Amino acid sequence: MPELRQEPITKKWVIIATERSKRPSDFPVRPEKRKGGSCPFCVGNESKTPPEITAYRKEGTQTDSPGWWVRVVPNLFPALKSGEEGPQNQNFYVTRPGLGAHEVLIESPDHNSTLEEHSLDQARDIFQMWVDRYRAVMEQEDIKYVQIFKNEGSIAGASLEHPHSQLIATPLVPPFIAEELKGAKEYHTEQGHCIYCDMIAHEIEEGERVVAEKQDFISFCPYASRFPFETWIMPKRHQASFGSLDSGQLQSLTEIVQETMQKITGSLNNPPYNMVLHSAPSGEDDAPYYHWHLEVLPRLTIVAGFEWGTGIIINPTPPESAAKYLRETSVQNNRAKEELVWQQIH
Amino acid sequence: MPELRQEPITKKWVIIATERSKRPSDFPVRPEKRKGGSCPFCVGNESKTPPEITAYRKEGTQTDSPGWWVRVVPNLFPALKSGEEGPQNQNFYVTRPGLGAHEVLIESPDHNSTLEEHSLDQARDIFQMWVDRYRAVMEQEDIKYVQIFKNEGSIAGASLEHPHSQLIATPLVPPFIAEELKGAKEYHTEQGHCIYCDMIAHEIEEGERVVAEKQDFISFCPYASRFPFETWIMPKRHQASFGSLDSGQLQSLTEIVQETMQKITGSLNNPPYNMVLHSAPSGEDDAPYYHWHLEVLPRLTIVAGFEWGTGIIINPTPPESAAKYLRETSVQNNRAKEELVWQQIH
Numbered sequence: 001m002p003e004l005r006q007e008p009i010t011k012k013w014v015i016i017a018t019e020r021s022k023r024p025s026d027f028p029v030r031p032e033k034r035k036g037g038s039c040p041f042c043v044g045n046e047s048k049t050p051p052e053i054t055a056y057r058k059e060g061t062q063t064d065s066p067g068w069w070v071r072v073v074p075n076l077f078p079a080l081k082s083g084e085e086g087p088q089n090q091n092f093y094v095t096r097p098g099l100g101a102h103e104v105l106i107e108s109p110d111h112n113s114t115l116e117e118h119s120l121d122q123a124r125d126i127f128q129m130w131v132d133r134y135r136a137v138m139e140q141e142d143i144k145y146v147q148i149f150k151n152e153g154s155i156a157g158a159s160l161e162h163p164h165s166q167l168i169a170t171p172l173v174p175p176f177i178a179e180e181l182k183g184a185k186e187y188h189t190e191q192g193h194c195i196y197c198d199m200i201a202h203e204i205e206e207g208e209r210v211v212a213e214k215q216d217f218i219s220f221c222p223y224a225s226r227f228p229f230e231t232w233i234m235p236k237r238h239q240a241s242f243g244s245l246d247s248g249q250l251q252s253l254t255e256i257v258q259e260t261m262q263k264i265t266g267s268l269n270n271p272p273y274n275m276v277l278h279s280a281p282s283g284e285d286d287a288p289y290y291h292w293h294l295e296v297l298p299r300l301t302i303v304a305g306f307e308w309g310t311g312i313i314i315n316p317t318p319p320e321s322a323a324k325y326l327r328e329t330s331v332q333n334n335r336a337k338e339e340l341v342w343q344q345i346h
Numbered sequence: 347m348p349e350l351r352q353e354p355i356t357k358k359w360v361i362i363a364t365e366r367s368k369r370p371s372d373f374p375v376r377p378e379k380r381k382g383g384s385c386p387f388c389v390g391n392e393s394k395t396p397p398e399i400t401a402y403r404k405e406g407t408q409t410d411s412p413g414w415w416v417r418v419v420p421n422l423f424p425a426l427k428s429g430e431e432g433p434q435n436q437n438f439y440v441t442r443p444g445l446g447a448h449e450v451l452i453e454s455p456d457h458n459s460t461l462e463e464h465s466l467d468q469a470r471d472i473f474q475m476w477v478d479r480y481r482a483v484m485e486q487e488d489i490k491y492v493q494i495f496k497n498e499g500s501i502a503g504a505s506l507e508h509p510h511s512q513l514i515a516t517p518l519v520p521p522f523i524a525e526e527l528k529g530a531k532e533y534h535t536e537q538g539h540c541i542y543c544d545m546i547a548h549e550i551e552e553g554e555r556v557v558a559e560k561q562d563f564i565s566f567c568p569y570a571s572r573f574p575f576e577t578w579i580m581p582k583r584h585q586a587s588f589g590s591l592d593s594g595q596l597q598s599l600t601e602i603v604q605e606t607m608q609k610i611t612g613s614l615n616n617p618p619y620n621m622v623l624h625s626a627p628s629g630e631d632d633a634p635y636y637h638w639h640l641e642v643l644p645r646l647t648i649v650a651g652f653e654w655g656t657g658i659i660i661n662p663t664p665p666e667s668a669a670k671y672l673r674e675t676s677v678q679n680n681r682a683k684e685e686l687v688w689q690q691i692h
Contacts, residue, residue: 002444157650304503
């Protein structure tokens with residue numbers, strides 16, 4: 001019998017379509033061969049991007065030249081950008097100027113590397129850069145929210161194959177975050193707890209949806225998963241804003257992301273995925289009701305007419321099955337090559 | 347400068363990304379060749395589907411045998427289905443049994459036909475069947491909403507290529523419909539009008555987003571379009587429920603859908619698309635604040651990490667440009683073959 005499951009924070013429903021139940025081998029992922037070529041994000045091609053915003057680079061090397069291992073540049077085709085106020089307006093409709101920021105975080109000089117195969121040092125520096133940029137952009141004028149995300153694979157929206165993540169800052173609190181805040185505030189008012197903290201306790205107690213656990217973080221397949229093998233990564237300690245991450249947590253975050261992604265990419269044959277940060281908006285850094293987290297959304301199914309009509313997503317893989325599979329997938333050690341790259345750079 | 351535009355009913359925001367602005371030729375659509383073969387929806391293969399629910403068929407022909415021109419069968423892998431109550435809820439989480447219905451409306455015996463190329467008679471009978479099934483399923487026990495939709499092309503989620511649409515009935519009012527109802531009610535309370543009626547008047551007056559107009563219907567690219575070339579088709583007369591469609595309107599609906607789809611498929615090289623009905627839920631058939639409509643969503647862009655994180659969709663094509671292009675695309679007469687098929691059947 002299919003099940004309707006309610007996401008406890010936003011109260012949205014998903015259908016766990018047991019009649020369509022699918023195992024990993026039922027998803028025909030065709031991993032894309034990386035072509036390389038004249039990639040603007042490759043080392044040596046620094047002049048092909050807009051001028052660098054910041055980078056972690058060898059001492060003595062010049063901006064916009066080789067020597068970096070993580071590099072941040074403005075998006076050449078920004079979805080939102082800083083500038084003069086445009087026309088507000090309107091008669092019947094409401095518009096506001098698309099003010100904000102859009103940055104690209106180039107995760108490695110190496111075109112063919114992946115987040116889960118990086119050395120631990122390289123991966124930690126990627127997340128350190130996420131934190132640095134999150135904090136810096138959050139302080140810019142009129143920014144209400146900073147969305148960091150990663151698209152991997154063309155099906156998941158990556159238009160360039162070189163490993164990178166993106167940051168888009170918005171002048172308003174996005175609707176999905178507003179919905180989470182509303183639900184989390186209501187729960188906090190009624191129960192006196194953070195709903196995410198309670199969810200973590202519940203998941204650890206039940207155990208069946210847990211994928212991995214480290215000192216400061218847990219990853220699990222959420223009860224109302226929208227996507228097959230959807231996995232959330234959450235700090236165990238209450239923390240509303242990603243900007244509050246400390247250095248001890250950074251190490252633990254890196255470890256759990258790499259382990260979780262090794263399990264997902266290993267068991268699903270390098271699927272396309274989106275990785276999406278959820279964090280408190282401007283001014284709610286210390287909210288007792290909100291809890292930042294990362295959502296990993298493998299893109300194995302297609303969101304089609306039913307979903308666009310109703311907002312109810314059909315997921316053919318129960319999260320309990322997904323989590324069991326991921327738990328039992330052993331983590332490969334693909335780091336030898338990456339360690340070498342790291343040593344060459346430093 | 348990019349623009350943030352607010353959808354006036356649900357208050358959701360989209361980004362019209364002028365820096366990424368795209369014309370039809372910028373979208374690399376690769377039309378899929380239909381393969382045919384052992385298609386369960388083809389005439390002669392009636393035994394390959396679950397038993398027929400209903401069909402329009404030649405007098406004297408048997409159920410589950412040839413002679414039909416529109417045929418409805420249960421979905422072999424239903425997302426929701428009728429049955430016994432499953433386990434309700436839970437401890438921390440809320441579940442309900444996936445009760446409902448899931449039907450497939452096979453739009454033609456001909457594997458290679460399309461909605462826009464059908465004879466007017468055939469296309470009208472497809473929409474007549476939509477109305478018939480909408481009314482019949484809405485009367486079933488515990489059904490709160492009936493979602494009819496059509497996925498065209500594998501990128502848009504069609505797993506079978508034979509032309510068909512689907513009906514999924516849900517035991518709750520879906521979130522997107524609930525959001526529309528909430529916004530529309532608020533507007534009606536404040537302004538005393540149906541917001542959709544006001545939108546139609548506004549679009550006709552401005553004209554720049556109108557795609558086509560018939561006696562009883564208008565099609566236009568909505569101000570806060572989420573997708574390039576997104577087009578809404580709306581009855582001009584106030585009408586909350588698709589189930590209230592009368593026979594005069596049926597003719598006009600068929601004409602505007604075919605003309606609009608001929609413009610979209612003709613100018614975009616047969617793009618994948620979702621077509622999604624929005625109608626009043628059970629018990630609100632005569633609501634003065636709601637207004638049923640069809641949304642056509644060409645799937646030329648990818649909904650990726652930013653959209654899944656924020657709920658704000660980035661659309662690179664301003665609806666004013668899309669509508670101008672569609673208006674200026676002449677409608678081809680591809681009906682000769684279809685007229686012949688129609689005559690052979692009847």
